[in-house]
Amino acid sequence: MRQAIDNLQISGDGPFTGRCQQLLEENVGCSRALLTTSCTDALEMAALLLDIQPGDEVIVPSFTFVSTANAFALRGAKPVFIDIRPDTLNLNEKALERLITPRTKAIVPVHYAGVGCEMDSILEIASRHGVAVVEDNAHGLFGRYRGKNLGTFGQLATLSFHETKNISCGEGGALLINDLKHLERAEVFRSKGTNRNRFVRGQVDKYTWVNLGSSFLPSDLLAAFLCAQLEAREDIQNRRERIWHSYHAHLKAWSCEHGVGLPLVPPHCNQAFHMFYLILPCLQDRQALIQHLLKSGISAVFHYVPLHLSDMGQRLGGFAGQCPVTEDISDRLLRLPFFNDLAQSQQDAVVDALLEFDGWTKQPEFARGTGSASF
Numbered sequence: 001m002r003q004a005i006d007n008l009q010i011s012g013d014g015p016f017t018g019r020c021q022q023l024l025e026e027n028v029g030c031s032r033a034l035l036t037t038s039c040t041d042a043l044e045m046a047a048l049l050l051d052i053q054p055g056d057e058v059i060v061p062s063f064t065f066v067s068t069a070n071a072f073a074l075r076g077a078k079p080v081f082i083d084i085r086p087d088t089l090n091l092n093e094k095a096l097e098r099l100i101t102p103r104t105k106a107i108v109p110v111h112y113a114g115v116g117c118e119m120d121s122i123l124e125i126a127s128r129h130g131v132a133v134v135e136d137n138a139h140g141l142f143g144r145y146r147g148k149n150l151g152t153f154g155q156l157a158t159l160s161f162h163e164t165k166n167i168s169c170g171e172g173g174a175l176l177i178n179d180l181k182h183l184e185r186a187e188v189f190r191s192k193g194t195n196r197n198r199f200v201r202g203q204v205d206k207y208t209w210v211n212l213g214s215s216f217l218p219s220d221l222l223a224a225f226l227c228a229q230l231e232a233r234e235d236i237q238n239r240r241e242r243i244w245h246s247y248h249a250h251l252k253a254w255s256c257e258h259g260v261g262l263p264l265v266p267p268h269c270n271q272a273f274h275m276f277y278l279i280l281p282c283l284q285d286r287q288a289l290i291q292h293l294l295k296s297g298i299s300a301v302f303h304y305v306p307l308h309l310s311d312m313g314q315r316l317g318g319f320a321g322q323c324p325v326t327e328d329i330s331d332r333l334l335r336l337p338f339f340n341d342l343a344q345s346q347q348d349a350v351v352d353a354l355l356e357f358d359g360w361t362k363q364p365e366f367a368r369g370t371g372s373a374s375f
């Protein structure tokens with residue numbers, strides 16, 4: 001960041017932005033990467049690039065962050081909510097085809113917790129219906145599906161560098177472009193509707209307003225912060241891998257005993273080690289466990305509230321029972337503390353507190369356990 005200041009260029013598209021984009025292109029394998037101010041903005045750019053119009057439909061999981069749906073709804077599209085698989089918590093590809101209509105413009109798979117969606121089926125269905133795929137890869141940087149990096153399957157993909165992510169600059173994101181037909185318009189949308197990028201490359205002698213656009217370009221100061229983390233990616237990922245496996249090893253027997261589900265990573269997926277979650281037998285157990293952990297000063301948090309049941313989701317026609325797996329998992333999922341410098345002693349304290357919990361409500365018929373893998 002000192003270097004960025006000394007460069008006397010802290011606005012966007014400076015040397016650190018270029019270096020981050022290059023690192024992403026080389027290590028993810030996308031054709032081009034454009035840093036953005038957030039994953040939300042990258043998704044909004046995707047909606048602009050696909051020319052989403054009022055009346056279009058975009059299929060999104062209900063179990064995701066608001067932005068996955070909002071970015072497309074902002075352009076007038078109707079989000080069509082799809083339920084998730086009970087094992088990976090990714091969108092249920094078997095439910096996909098029946099949601100496609102002549103108005104469907106895009107499918108937005110979210111690689112939940114950095115574990116790849118079933119991309120073979122999703123891409124096959126999308127291509128048969130001529131529908132675009134935009135991967136919301138907010139969680140899955142450096143994850144792989146059948147040996148191929150997440151973020152390289154859709155014609156577009158998005159990343160998040162929000163502070164909750166493995167690699168972060170506080171607020172930030174990237175648009176990954178795999179189909180280069182989108183590149184020039186993407187640069188214009190990102191640079192306030194101007195052809196500034198072409199001007200900087202010497203392709204035009206002045207820059208001007210050429211299309212609609214906005215300002216999706218982060219400061220080079222933020223890019224410098226991000227760059228240091230991208231350069232340290234192996235160390236960061238190794239630390240997180242160790243934390244994830246330590247949770248798994250220490251909680252496996254306990255989870256079987258109490259019917260608690262642990263994350264499932266199919267053998268054909270290399271996960272991104274973004275999250276470690278538990279699926280408790282019921283909502284009461286989850287809430288009691290949150291309170292129990294808080295007494296030891298441990299903050300463990302639930303995750304997405306089903307989008308189809310949100311205020312906005314209901315205004316769009318969402319109703320209880322529409323995505324039953326999402327509704328169930330949303331009540332029972334708990335994320336354990338998981339950050340890059342989580343010390344072994346802190347992790348031990350979390351595990352000890354979990355093993356001490358004795359506030360179970362016995363409802364074994366709802367227990368998921370760890371043996372429910374269907375791969």
Ligand SMILES: Cc1ncc(COP(=O)(O)O)c(C=O)c1O
Nearest residue numbers: 038039040065067138160162173
């Ligand atoms: C799946 C998913 N998509 C999009 C976002 C939005 O990311 P950002 O905060 O970078 O806009 C998040 C945020 O956590 C997310 O979890």
